[in-house]
Amino acid sequence: MRREDITRELIDRATELYMAEAYVSASKEASPPATDDPAPLDPFHEFIDDTMHRKMPAAYGYKADKRKLHRLQRYAKQLGNRQYPFMKLIVQEHIVPGEFYFTVDTHDQLKIRPDMPDYEQWMAVKRSNFKLKRQIEDCWEKADVPTFSSIRRQTLEEKPGQAYEGEKRGLILVVDDEENEAMLIGALLEGQGFEVVRAGDGREALDRLRHLRVRPILIVLDYEMPDMDGITLIHELRCHEQTRSLPVLFATASVVDREECEAADGFLPKPFHQRDFLDLVEDMLAREKGE
Known part of the structure; x- marks a missing residue:
């Protein structure tokens, strides 16, 4: 989906489905607050522009002195879940330029060694986050919210x-x-x-x-x-x-x-x-x- 085709209504639908899965059986306060304010012109006004424009170190196999990575658009909104407050709703480009899709960033990449006392608890959180990510993206797919699978289907059809x-x-x-x-x-x-x-x-x-x-x-x-x-x-x-x-x-x-x-x-x-x-x-x- 092109960026200009992403509407406020689509973002609201994706957010509501996310919240329903992430805070299932939680109190109603977990849902986004209702508002009578008119919708802003920019549907991404609640997102952080997390666009990446990076240069790869030559030591990692990329000739940083000769070229930069292409600029990718990435928008993030931190919504969390019942167990973990840092999970994010993401709208971004990936692989196919100009095509945006919705995904979940579990944002749980903290490195904890197996010999650390909280290792098992942390791994349980990561497993729960990963399962929830899949559930949310499955819900989006059923509700016609564009996910990476739609990018894959479109590209493979070509x-x-x-x-x-x-x-x-x-x-x-x-x-x-x-x-x-x-x-x-x-x-x-x-x-x-x-x-x-x-x-x-x-x-x-x-x-x-x-x-x-x-x-x-x-x-x-x-x-x-x-x-x-x-x-x-x-x-x-x-x-x-x-x-x-x-x-x-x-x-x-x-x-x-x-x-x-x-x-x-x-x-x-x-x-x-x-x-x-x-x-x-x-x-x-x-x-x-x-x-």
């Missing part, structure tokens, strides 16, 4: 993978627990002539690698995933001779510290523009070939 007619350029493994995102990233790569295999988390990725007949030329990897996260997968890959040298591109919305970034061969924060992603893939593959 069949970008058929635009490439040359020889296949190699196999790329995409590891991401967000199916819609993995499918769209896969479609972009197929449109550039790559074969793509997907996995939903690190453990499934290891299983895929054991059974693939062709060695991947690149792994595109998310950070936070169930069962085995991205950094654990990288450590597993580096422990075995057959997979030690596989190039890895971290593409994630998670907060990743410098040491973890440098465990990979490239890093790109989500949300990202499709051109930035494809350029970084080409840069990394060129480096692998010594070009």
